[in-house]
Amino acid sequence: MATSTRTVRVFPFSQLLTHLVLIVGAFCMLYPLLWMIGSSFKPDSEIFTELSPIPRSLDLTNYIRGWVLGSGTSFATFYINSFVVCAGAIIGNLLSCSLAAYAFARIRFKLRGLWFAVMLGTLMLPFHVTVVPQYIIFNALGWTNTFLPLVVPKFFAVDAFFIFLMVQFIRGIPIELEQAAMVDGCNRFQIFTKIILPLLGPALVTTTIFTFIWTYNDFFSQLLYLSTEKHYTVSLGLRLFLDASGQSAWGPMFAMTTLSLVPVILVFAFFQRRLVEGIATTGLKG
Amino acid sequence: MTIGHSSESPAATGLSPSRSGARPARTRKPLSDNAYGYLFLAPWLVGLLVFLAGPTLVSLYLSFTDFNLLQPPKWVGAQNYITLFSRDPRYLQALRVTFTYVFTAAPLNLLFALLLALLLNTRIRGISLYRAVYYVPSLLGGSVAIAILWQQIFGLDGVVSQILGFFGVHGSSWVSSPKQALWTLVILHVWQFGSAMIIFLAGLKQIPAELYEAATIDGAGKVHRFWFITLPMLTPVIFFNLVLQIINSFQAFTPAFIISGGKGGPLDSTLFYTLYVYIQGFTNFRMGYASAMGWILLIIIGVFTALAFLSSKYWVHYDDAR
Amino acid sequence: MAKQEDQEMAGEAGRLTRRTILVGAGALAASPLLSGVSFAQDATTMRLSWWGSDDRHKKTLALIQLFQSKHPGLSVTPEYGGFVGYQDKLSTEFAGGNAPDVMQVADPGALIAAGRLLALDDYIAAGKIDVSNASKSVLETAKVGGKQYSVPWGLACGCYFLDNQVFEDAKVDIPDYGWTWDEYAKVAKSLSKPGFYGSADIWAAAGTRALAGLEVFLRERQKYAFTPDGKIGFGPDELTEWFTFWDELRKAGAVPPGEVTALETGFETSPIITGKAAMYPINSSIASSLQGLTKHKLTVAPFPTGVGSTALKGDQYGAFVNSSMQVYINADAKDKDLAAAFVNFVLNDPDAAKIQLMARGVPASSKIAELVTPDISPVEQSMVATVKYVADHASAGFVPWPKQGAEVQDLMQRSHQAVAFEQASIADTVSQFFDQAGQILG
Structure with a gap:
């Protein structure tokens, strides 16, 4: 129990206390999830009338009804589509944002301040006022009803959020490493690939996790650009069950929503391990 | 430009x-x-x-026009901007709601995220599980389940009402009362601190272990290490999270959209700025007017972000400072 | 397949050249935003777009199969999704000149005003769309400026859903279809007990029914929500009477206080489902979905009639039937004859009706409605009977909403809230309503 660590020495009692606090907190965090899982086993006639999270039986009907839609398309298609879009977005963001971030963080070039302000500025305009002109561009390129509008821009670092994130992390890397490499004759690209990228681990992992989750959960842009069912992603698939003006299938919606959390939790669990390892094991020469 | x-x-x-x-x-x-x-x-x-410059400049142009999405825009000069401040009480309400939200939800969210990140940066058993669990609310973000759940917690017979009733506070249905609905959204935002927490965790992980080791050898205590190593080394990430919170909470949309059913009710008590932009642009077909609102928001966020950057000289520690 | 698209994606990314950049930058200048040009579509395809849930998607896809089998060589592209965001996507597609050929529209006012939807009168006159079996009064509700822009793809009416279990337990009789507002108030009061309300209020936080009840009430007084030239069609007296009626019920505990009503974010969280009220006003088209959410038996009743306790008939009967869903044709549709053929198909084809059943409300053609009635559930039969009763009694008059109609409805909803939450007196709320409505309607 008393696993002492390198960094913080923890006594068993305080560790117990930490566990206690964390467990109480965890319950508050998890309650909604439990409620949703519970609802996914209930028939529609009980979901809104009986609010206890515990279902009467583990009835899998909702899962079976939800997985294959009336059209014959199954959620398997939506999962594949979501993964394709997410993979594209992740690769795009990792490549393009890290390049831009390195420039902003380390290279003194003309108008750097201006471009940095412009980059942050792109985060500040509400999405809804630029979405129509953006749609017109993608429509003119013939990209509507393809994954391209959701992926290609990521290869051009349109998610300024991640550039800024990486800038902050790169600025936390001791500059002496770079100066030493320069003395050894490395050019900027070599420094970037051999020093910065390996040390940027935590930021790259964070970028991966966030890009995956945000792309996976994104609704409005996928709704706009994907029009036919074979292109639909999970987040669009989930909305196929709900119609505010008529018939809705709540049970299957909750079942598929529950299921849709599995990949997100897996991705998070897998990558957060990398977060633990991070720089601590990389070793630094001061 | x-x-x-x-x-x-x-x-x-x-x-x-x-x-x-x-x-x-x-x-x-x-x-x-x-x-x-x-x-x-x-x-x-x-x-x-x-991808960005065109739509941005077009929206600036549209903010000076009457544009209903379906017919060519008509130039109206500064009329949209004048109307916003002189003849639109809902816009002023949206500003009030948004500022209240930003100044409460953002700092609280950051505080929780930082505390939990510090707590989850220790090496105790099941740490991966805890981290995942504390991130779960952020995963549920825009799900329909949240809307129903929030009613269950803050509704008429909700958990919160029952607990308060136990202490003699006989209250109401928080989520649907014009006086309290906004506070339930503040709580929702604080509850979804996962993203900021992950960024803090990543920041904590980037602090070289050698620094701590050296300090321990020098006999520095826990508190000392926190104040003189952890906190200064974390300032770039704290700064990042602060700027992001400013930007994101000014633009908060989804919570109000799902919980108020897209209307910002009851009685406009949760009429967030961007929700009003959306309502005017897409529901009422006034995209010119919505664009004007968007550009004012850009200026507001820009000012606050600039202030954050100006202040950063005094408290953010960079390793590359020359 | 996924892999192929992945490569296609990567390829496109790699090929992003200066030309693409120019296209991107130039696209805005050349866009329909400025010129109103639309892009040509292949003549042998037709894009059809609707919202719904799984049941409707399945039935509509089967409809498409049937339609294609009657038009060899035609390929219909189905584009469908849930309700949330549907109208936003449609607006964006129209703005981008990339809208479907045939579609459901939730809020057609602005599209019609901008000339983006096709008037069907020529096709009706030429016999390409046969409306002889459709109710004249319902067709009237889909006219704007004297032109027929859509045909109903299903009928509905504003109605009350009644929780029969509660009526039974309280030993209160289920009201007749011809009940008056006074009888309604009496029933609501007799079903109430502490923490339970006889009826849900006439507004809801997210609902779109804030004007529906008032319209019925106004028609009983020979008024309409709007005038033909797009102004408010009633005066402060009517609105004061209306607000007062509800305020008294609220104070008597017969309808819930504001904070309970505001809990409703959709019919799934309505008081009839959460066990807070026994009667619930909404559009009849949700019948089977609402029944699916509760184990209590539900039946449907029309809106109450009359002024006070006097039931009125004929021209003074207030309730009316409208289309629960309408089918529209894009004014820029490539093959308008084909689109018209599809509209005629959904309206008149018996086989199509057998597939659809009640997926979009009661079939608009009376002949077809009779044909499918045996195949439906009890609550749907109750819905059909109510719609038929209202159709038989309704007067013909109808004034279409102006394009800002939905915005005025939202304003009405906020006005109801101001009274319910006691933020303003009825007199102040009424005068503010007319001020702000005037501003919206210009």
Whole structure:
């Protein structure tokens, strides 16, 4: 129990206390999830009338009804589509944002301040006022009803959020490493690939996790650009069950929503391990 | 503003194949910082030019027009901006709601995220599980389940009412009362602190372990290590989270959209700024008016972000400071 | 397949050249935003777009199969999704000149005003769309400026859903279809007990029914929500009477206080489902979905009639039937004859009706409605009977909403809230309503 660590020495009692606090907190965090899982086993006639999270039986009907839609398309298609879009977005963001971030963080070039302000500025305009002109561009390129509008821009670092994130992390890397490499004759690209990228681990992992989750959960842009069912992603698939003006299938919606959390939790669990390892094991020469 | 310097971007792209294809030769004069800067920045510049600049400038133009999405825009000068401040009480309400939200939800969210990140940075058993669990609310973000759940917790017979009733506070249905509905959204935002927490965790992980070791050898205590190593080393990430919270909470949309059913009710008590932008632009077909609102928001966020950057000189510690 | 698209994606990314950049930058200048040009579509395809849930998607896809089998060589592209965001996507597609050929529209006012939807009168006159079996009064509700822009793809009416279990337990009789507002108030009061309300209020936080009840009430007084030239069609007296009626019920505990009503974010969280009320006003088209959410038996009743306790008939009967869903044709549709053929198909084809059943409300053609009635559930039969009763009694008059109609409805909803939450007196709320409505309607 008393696993002492390198960094913080923890006594068993305080560790117990930490566990206690964390467990109480965890319950508050998890309650909604439990409620949703519970609802996914209930028939529609009980979901809104009986609010206890515990279902009467583990009835899998909702899962079976939800997985294959009336059209014959199954959620398997939506999962594949979501993964394709997410993979594209992740690769795009990792490549393009890290390049831009390195420039902003380390290279003194003309108008750097201006471009940095412009980059942050792109985060500040509400999405809804630029979405129509953006749609017109993608429509003119013939990209509507393809994954391209959701992926290609990521290869051009349109998610300024991640550039800024990486800038902050790169600025936390001791500059002496770079100066030493320069003395050894490395050019900027070599420094970037051999020093910065390996040390940027935590930021790259964070970028991966966030890009995956945000792309996976994104609704409005996928709704706009994907029009036919074979292109639909999970987040669009989930909305196929709900119609505010008529018939809705709540049970299957909750079942598929529950299921849709599995990949997100897996991705998070897998990558957060990398977060633990991070720089601590990389070793630094001061 | 982008036009003037766009010529540098193709120039930089043009350099790319010839230079990076060649083997780095020591005899060759190395590229200047300027060239390297724009080379690294090239993808972003292209993206800015192709995907962002056009729509942004168009929305600026539209903010001076009457545009219903379906017919060509009609130039109206500054009329939209004048109407916003002189004849639109709902807009002023949206400003009130948003500022209240930003100044409460954002700091609380950051505080919780930082505390939990510190707590989850210890090496105790099941730490991965805890981290995942504390991130779960952020995963549920825009799900319909949240709306129903929030009613269950803050509704008439909800958990909160029952607990308060136990203490003699006989209250109401928080989530549907004009006086309290906004506070339930503040709580929702604080509850979804997962993203900021992850960024803090990543920041904590980047602090070189050697620093702690050296300090421990020097006999520094826990508190001392926190104040003189952890906190200063974490300031770039705290700063990042602060700026992001400012930007994101001014633009908060989804919570109000799902919990109020897209109307910002009851009685406009949760009429967030961007929700009102959406309602005017898409529900009421006044995209010109919505664009004007969007640009005012850009200015508001810009001012607050600039203030954050100005203040950062005094409290953010960078390792590359020269 | 996924892999192929992945490669296609990567390829496109790699090929992003200066030309693409120019296209991107130039696209805005050349866009329909400025010129109103639309892009040509292949003549042998037709894009059809609707919202719904799984049941409707399945039935509509089967409809498409049937339609294609009657038009060899035609390929219909189905584009469908849930309700949330549907109208936003449609607006964006129209703005981008990339809208479907045939579609459901939730809020057609602005599209019609901008001339983006096709008037069907020529096709009706030429016999390409046969409306002879459709109710004249319902067709009237889909006219704007004297032109027929859509045909109903299903009928509905504003109605009350009644929780029969509660009526039974309280030994209160289920009201007749011809009940008056006074009888309604009496029933609501007799079903109430502490923490339980006889009826849900006439507004809801997210609902779109804030004007529906008032319209019925106004028609009983020979008024309409709007005038033909797009102004408010009633005066402060009517609105005061209306607000007062509800305020008294609220104070008597017969309808819930504001904070309970505001809990409703959709019919799934309505008081009839959460066990807070026995009667619930909404559009009849949700019948089977609402029944699916509760184990209590539900039946449908029309809106109450009359002024006070006097039931009125004929021209003074207030309730009316409208289309629960309408089918529209894009004014820029490539093959308008084909689109018209599809509209005629959904309206008149018996086989199509057998597939659809009640997926979009009661079939608009009376002949077809009779044909499918045996195949439906009890609550749907109750819905059909109510719609038929209202159709038989309704007067013909109808004034279409102006394009800002939905915005005025939202304003009405906020006005109801101001009274319910006691933020303003009825007199102040009424005068503010007319001020702000005037501003919206210009």
